[in-house]
Amino acid sequence: xxxxxxxxxxxxxxxxxxxxxxxxxxxxxxxxxxxxxxxxxxxxxxxxxxxxxxxxxxxxxxxxxxxxxxxxxxxxxxxxxxxxxxxxxxxxxxxxxxxxxxxxxxxxxxxxxxxxxxxxxxxxxxxxxxxxxxxxxxxxxxxxxxxxxxxxxxxxxxxxxxxxxxxxxxxxxxxxxxxxxxxxxxxxxxxxxxxxxxxxxxxxxxxxxxxxxxxxxxxxxxxxxxxxxxxxxxxxxxxxxxxxxxxxxxxxxxxxxxxxxxxxxxxxxxxxxxxxxxxxxxxxxxxxxxxxxxxxxxxxxxxxxxxxxxxxxxxxxxxxxxxxxxxxxxxxxxxxxxxxxxxxxxxxxxxxxxxxxxxxxxxxxxxxxxxxxxxxxxxxxxxxxxxxxxxxxxxxxxxxxxxxxxxxxxxxxxxxxxxxxxxxxxxxxxxxxxxxxxxxxxxxxxxxxxxxxxxxxxxxx
Ligand SMILES: Nc1ncnc2c1ncn2[C@@H]1O[C@H](COP(=O)(O)OP(=O)(O)O)[C@@H](O)[C@H]1O
Ligand SMILES: O=C(CO)[C@@H](O)[C@H](O)COP(=O)(O)O
Numbered sequence: 001x002x003x004x005x006x007x008x009x010x011x012x013x014x015x016x017x018x019x020x021x022x023x024x025x026x027x028x029x030x031x032x033x034x035x036x037x038x039x040x041x042x043x044x045x046x047x048x049x050x051x052x053x054x055x056x057x058x059x060x061x062x063x064x065x066x067x068x069x070x071x072x073x074x075x076x077x078x079x080x081x082x083x084x085x086x087x088x089x090x091x092x093x094x095x096x097x098x099x100x101x102x103x104x105x106x107x108x109x110x111x112x113x114x115x116x117x118x119x120x121x122x123x124x125x126x127x128x129x130x131x132x133x134x135x136x137x138x139x140x141x142x143x144x145x146x147x148x149x150x151x152x153x154x155x156x157x158x159x160x161x162x163x164x165x166x167x168x169x170x171x172x173x174x175x176x177x178x179x180x181x182x183x184x185x186x187x188x189x190x191x192x193x194x195x196x197x198x199x200x201x202x203x204x205x206x207x208x209x210x211x212x213x214x215x216x217x218x219x220x221x222x223x224x225x226x227x228x229x230x231x232x233x234x235x236x237x238x239x240x241x242x243x244x245x246x247x248x249x250x251x252x253x254x255x256x257x258x259x260x261x262x263x264x265x266x267x268x269x270x271x272x273x274x275x276x277x278x279x280x281x282x283x284x285x286x287x288x289x290x291x292x293x294x295x296x297x298x299x300x301x302x303x304x305x306x307x308x309x310x311x312x313x314x315x316x317x318x319x320x321x322x323x324x325x326x327x328x329x330x331x332x333x334x335x336x337x338x339x340x341x342x343x344x345x346x347x348x349x350x351x352x353x354x355x356x357x358x359x360x361x362x363x364x365x366x367x368x369x370x371x372x373x374x375x376x377x378x379x380x381x382x383x384x385x386x387x388x389x390x391x392x393x394x395x396x397x398x399x400x401x402x403x404x405x406x407x408x409x410x411x412x413x414x415x416x417x418x419x420x421x422x423x424x425x426x427x428x429x430x431x432x433x434x435x436x437x438x439x440x441x442x443x444x445x446x447x448x449x450x451x452x453x454x455x456x457x458x459x460x461x
Contacts, residue, residue: 005059011089068223100120121264125176158215182258223417308394
């Protein structure tokens with residue numbers, strides 16, 4: 001019974017699972033927090049990984065490990081392999097103007113969707129590089145290589161020092177805006193466009209089950225972007241839509257064909273198996289619940305009970321939850337807005353309900369965008385920390401207008417990374433028994449989405 005480890009180095013925390021490679025049985029796990037903020041020294045991810053691995057009992061009896069990580073973060077390295085500046089994360093919006101400029105320079109959304117399957121927004125690595133070139137040209141000059149959070153952690157674990165040993169995978173490469181999931185090739189011209197002519201090294205893109213190095217006696221897999229790892233962990237296939245309510249809100253589908261959406265709503269990412277992963281991402285998800293709970297001075301469980309005690313539609317109270325700006329729709333400078341506040345709706349219960357419904361309306365729009373790109377929706381799986389909320393579980397099927405499958409609370413991303421590690425170790429993608437899940441149904445409440453659509457644009461942009 002060889003053991004494998006999977007890592008999820010996500011926005012708020014590093015999570016580790018150790019599983020039996022043959023059966024998938026969970027043997028041990030660990031978790032350590034990441035610093036707050038949208039700009040983070042990668043050393044903090046390494047420290048959290050070390051801590052989470054220790055909590056998970058270490059690696060002495062583990063045969064293989066893969067790292068899943070938050071997508072898009074810009075990690076710049078100098079020619080000695082040192083980090084040039086703190087990494088800008090996917091939810092850092094300072095590169096919004098840079099993204100808009102890049103879209104114009106190539107001739108618009110259709111041109112970008114055609115060449116790399118995505119239209120730049122502030123989140124993508126390419127837009128961050130353009131920001132770097134303009135705001136910190138000295139740091140741009142020092143950047144000899146650029147990679148992503150999961151690439152950097154895998155590289156650290158491997159103990160390699162040469163920039164030529166940096167490795168990534170298709171799923172994370174596809175979130176840079178300078179690698180095409182359709183052709184499987186870098187577009188160095190777009191990397192150079194972003195960096196105004198500079199041409200740093202980028203990681204080699206490994207195959208889905210390739211052995212990319214060793215950490216002591218532990219075999220290292222190529223890893224993946226967190227959303228691709230989650231799809232792998234859940235065993236998602238065509239017809240499944242995974243809705244993740246973590247720091248980001250994500251609706252994603254596994255597909256045999258690349259997405260090409262000139263509006264940019266659906267990103268044409270790759271998955272972790274050689275297929276594609278059309279994806280819609282919002283900036284405001286679980287933290288909307290955190291903010292509402294903090295404002296109402298209640299726990300997350302109390303917030304859920306409050307939300308469930310209010311009527312569907314919260315009596316007309318709508319929260320458009322653009323608390324950190326928004327990515328889909330592309331409104332990086334927007335703020336949240338409240339509509340329909342009356343004496344009757346001025347209660348904690350109505351506020352809690354509006355918070356849950358508001359974040360779910362954004363994800364319902366995301367599922368519609370996936371469908372418009374050709375995705376089939378036979379099953380919706382609800383994951384991420386926010387999916388632990390009883391209110392999210394109960395209200396999601398009403399707002400999304402379809403039943404939702406809620407897997408047992410767990411770590412889908414780390415599980416997917418562990419499954420990849422088992423694949424790398426044995427050469428076969430293991431079929432692990434699915435964990436428990438339950439299907440939650442509710443009468444659809446289309447009026448909630450209609451009311452949200454009415455007020456959604458009446459916000460500070
Ligand atoms: N019972 C719960 N109810 C609502 N939200 C929860 C609950 N448990 C955890 N969360 C939320 O989950 C979020 C973290 O989710 P997670 O998927 O781990 O995020 P990330 O992967 O982005 O780091 C936190 O914002 C936290 O408030
Ligand atoms: O930017 C995206 C997807 O494009 C985000 O989904 C990040 O990958 C962060 O994920 P979480 O930490 O919220 O899971």
